[in-house]
Amino acid sequence: MSEIIVSLSSNSDNREIDEYHDISSDSGSSGSNSSSSDSNSSGGNATDEQYTFGVPRVPLEELGQHPDYIPGCFQENHQIMDVSFELKNVKKIKFRKKQNAIKSRNGIDNLPDAILEHILSYLSTKDAVRTSILSKRWQYLWTSIPKLEFYEEEPDRKTMLMNFVQRALALRDSSNIKDFSLSCDVECETHRINSWISAVVKHKVQVLYLGLANFQESLELTPRLFTCESLKELTLSMFHYLKLPTTSVSFPSLKKLILMEVIFPDDNSTQQLFSGCPILEELFIIDCIWNNVKAVYIAPPMLRILHISDANENKDDLNADADGQNESNSCQVKIFGNSLESFSFSGDHLNDFCLLNSSSVVDASIEVFQRDDEDFYVDVQDAHHLYKLLDGLGNVEKLRLQVSSLEVLNYAEELFPLLPVFNNLTSLTLGSELPIEFSRLLTILRNSPCLDFLELAMGITYHGIYDSILDRVPSCLMTHLKTINIFGLSGDEKEIHAIKILLKIALVLKRISISFDAFDFECSGDIMKLKEISAQILSFPKGSSCSIFFC
Amino acid sequence: MALELKSSDNKIFEVEELVAVQSETIKSLVEDGCADNVIPLPNVDSKTLELVLDWCKNHVDMKLDEEKLKEYEDKFIEVDQAVLYDLLLAANYLNIKDLLNRACQKVADMLKGKTPEQIRETLNIVNDFSPEEEEEIRKENLWAFEE
Numbered sequence: 039m040s041e042i043i044v045s046l047s048s049n050s051d052n053r054e055i056d057e058y059h060d061i062s063s064d065s066g067s068s069g070s071n072s073s074s075s076d077s078n079s080s081g082g083n084a085t086d087e088q089y090t091f092g093v094p095r096v097p098l099e100e101l102g103q104h105p106d107y108i109p110g111c112f113q114e115n116h117q118i119m120d121v122s123f124e125l126k127n128v129k130k131i132k133f134r135k136k137q138n139a140i141k142s143r144n145g146i147d148n149l150p151d152a153i154l155e156h157i158l159s160y161l162s163t164k165d166a167v168r169t170s171i172l173s174k175r176w177q178y179l180w181t182s183i184p185k186l187e188f189y190e191e192e193p194d195r196k197t198m199l200m201n202f203v204q205r206a207l208a209l210r211d212s213s214n215i216k217d218f219s220l221s222c223d224v225e226c227e228t229h230r231i232n233s234w235i236s237a238v239v240k241h242k243v244q245v246l247y248l249g250l251a252n253f254q255e256s257l258e259l260t261p262r263l264f265t266c267e268s269l270k271e272l273t274l275s276m277f278h279y280l281k282l283p284t285t286s287v288s289f290p291s292l293k294k295l296i297l298m299e300v301i302f303p304d305d306n307s308t309q310q311l312f313s314g315c316p317i318l319e320e321l322f323i324i325d326c327i328w329n330n331v332k333a334v335y336i337a338p339p340m341l342r343i344l345h346i347s348d349a350n351e352n353k354d355d356l357n358a359d360a361d362g363q364n365e366s367n368s369c370q371v372k373i374f375g376n377s378l379e380s381f382s383f384s385g386d387h388l389n390d391f392c393l394l395n396s397s398s399v400v401d402a403s404i405e406v407f408q409r410d411d412e413d414f415y416v417d418v419q420d421a422h423h424l425y426k427l428l429d430g431l432g433n434v435e436k437l438r439l440q441v442s443s444l445e446v447l448n449y450a451e452e453l454f455p456l457l458p459v460f461n462n463l464t465s466l467t468l469g470s471e472l473p474i475e476f477s478r479l480l481t482i483l484r485n486s487p488c489l490d491f492l493e494l495a496m497g498i499t500y501h502g503i504y505d506s507i508l509d510r511v512p513s514c515l516m517t518h519l520k521t522i523n524i525f526g527l528s529g530d531e532k533e534i535h536a537i538k539i540l541l542k543i544a545l546v547l548k549r550i551s552i553s554f555d556a557f558d559f560e561c562s563g564d565i566m567k568l569k570e571i572s573a574q575i576l577s578f579p580k581g582s583s584c585s586i587f588f589c
Numbered sequence: 590m591a592l593e594l595k596s597s598d599n600k601i602f603e604v605e606e607l608v609a610v611q612s613e614t615i616k617s618l619v620e621d622g623c624a625d626n627v628i629p630l631p632n633v634d635s636k637t638l639e640l641v642l643d644w645c646k647n648h649v650d651m652k653l654d655e656e657k658l659k660e661y662e663d664k665f666i667e668v669d670q671a672v673l674y675d676l677l678l679a680a681n682y683l684n685i686k687d688l689l690n691r692a693c694q695k696v697a698d699m700l701k702g703k704t705p706e707q708i709r710e711t712l713n714i715v716n717d718f719s720p721e722e723e724e725e726i727r728k729e730n731l732w733a734f735e736e
Contacts, residue, residue: 144671146696146712153677156689160697167733171705171726173714195735202732 189221221249282307287314348385469495483512613684
């Protein structure tokens with residue numbers, strides 16, 4: 039049973055109590071709940087009237103009727119003030135005088151609660167809670183901080199964490215929780231977790247992170263989450279079906295959505311989710327499972343940033359009858375990027391995704407890598423999809439293309455001439471398993487008339503003969519290209535030859551950086567070889583006055 | 590356009606409007622047309638006001654140079670606790686968000702990684718808990734205290 043103790047000053051007969059009270063008003067050791075309007079009780083508090091001493095905002099007897107009270111939660115023992123001090127003790131008077139002398143007149147305790155809470159929000163939640171032990175003033179300050187972050191790595195402290203989250207939310211006053219982050223094992227606690235989500239939604243949460251693992255029962259997230267009006271940023275990380283409510287999904291304030299490892303259950307609810315975010319600006323879909331989705335579209339009108347990661351390690355773990363990967367040749371997910379500025383894709387095939395209306399994209403990064411089980415198998419469909427994608431990205435200014443083999447472009451040889459002209463492209467980064475072949479590079483450069491920066495992540499090589507008369511020198515080499523970075527050189531003849539030609543025809547080059555693949559030069563004798571090659575490159579005639587750097 | 594601000598100890602500071610409106614409080618006074626005369630700031634003394642105005646001025650001057658600004662901020666906030674709290678109260682009263690945030694961050698940094706005893710000493714906080722009460726709090730908030 040807990041008790042609320044009446045404030046000291048109601049007993050005005052005892053002078054010593056009053057005296058003690060005068061000084062102690064600075065240290066905030068006593069006082070009453072400002073909401074219970076016992077104005078006499080703060081005694082001679084000369085300072086700031088915004089003060090509330092270290093008491094919970096809701097007296098315990100009112101807790102049951104408080105709108106934010108979650109029934110069935112941890113009952114707290116709100117022992118706030120203990121009247122049983124032996125105040126007649128002379129020692130105490132001396133102690134108090136000494137305290138008064140030492141204490142700075144302008145100490146941290148003179149700051150109003152709101153500022154202290156703001157300070158606490160810069161600490162981790164754990165550190166903030168630890169301030170509860172500093173003094174009575176500080177005991178419950180942590181219960182009002184706007185940012186709460188709960189995670190626990192130690193397996194034997196997980197129950198402690200769960201109980202604490204319960205406590206933290208129970209002690210919460212009506213102040214808003216701006217930022218709430220929870221990483222925990224779900225096990226059989228789905229009901230509890232849903233009650234917490236409901237609570238933070240009620241507290242008008244704006245940024246919510248849920249990292250849930252270890253499901254021992256099925257989780258259906260509370261419908262309250264999916265109609266949260268205050269939510270601006272939501273991250274859901276859970277390798278579990280995302281069951282959506284049968285009622286509508288509506289996130290009127292949601293600007294950023296991050297979904298990790300989520301399993302989309304069916305077309306309908308997936309569509310509902312993406313259609314329920316009218317002002318969405320940033321969308322991150324990371325390693326989610328689309329097996330159960332036949333066709334959806336993603337078309338938030340204000341979407342600026344889109345990132346899709348599709349590593350698909352988890353796919354194999356799931357139901358084997360969803361073998362959509364190899365069969366589907368139509369896109370499952372159509373993305374309408376009317377306002378899209380930044381697009382980034384990283385995965386083992388492009389087949390599931392289709393980007394339409396992407397002419398506003400300024401920054402694009404496409405990374406298609408090899409699936410483990412297939413050695414240099416290149417999906418022809420991947421090539422088609424890549425071309426289609428590039429076709430829609432004609433206005434891009436910065437492009438990063440990392441494909442398992444740029445030879446993928448060769449698989450659809452007939453499409454190569456159809457590569458769009460990138461009129462605005464100023465920065466290009468190319469990477470693949472194999473070095474890019476010189477004539478292929480020239481073709482791409484011809485289609486990039488304003489290119490200023492070129493980076494080749496996997497070296498360069500040379501097949502065939504370069505005829506300076508027959509092969510048109512790409513115009514960017516004559517007018518725009520100022521910086522070239524080449525990584526992963528192995529030092530073979532063909533490579534050096536390609537660099538030689540490049541140095542000759544790049545007329546406005548300012549700087550070229552050449553980096554050798556450490557793997558190819560491991561042995562000590564190779565240092566000599568490295569020096570030889572570097573010297574050789576430095577000796578080549580240059581069409582420009584560029585500097586050559588070796589790293 | 591210059592504004593005149595009067596500190597609690599009756600010192601007058603003349604400042605450019607652009608600098609002064611870093612304070613949302615002053616900004617709304619200006620917008621409401623109440624800034625023609627001297628603006629009294631009874632909650633801020635001259636010493637603190639001088640510092641605050643220096644912050645505001647530098648934030649206007651170095652707006653485009655993030656690195657330089659950060660360097661300035663880090664140096665600026667290296668002050669005594671008493672001054673720091675005065676800055677906090679002033680930033681709160683004048684509603685200057687970046688100063689308030691930086692000062693709060695500074696105090697938070699003073700708390701990080703310290704034991705309760707160390708914090709009490711640094712911040713001059715009197716421990717008014719009995720040992721039993723302290724023990725109770727540790728138990729109730731076990732998740733935070735158990736290491």
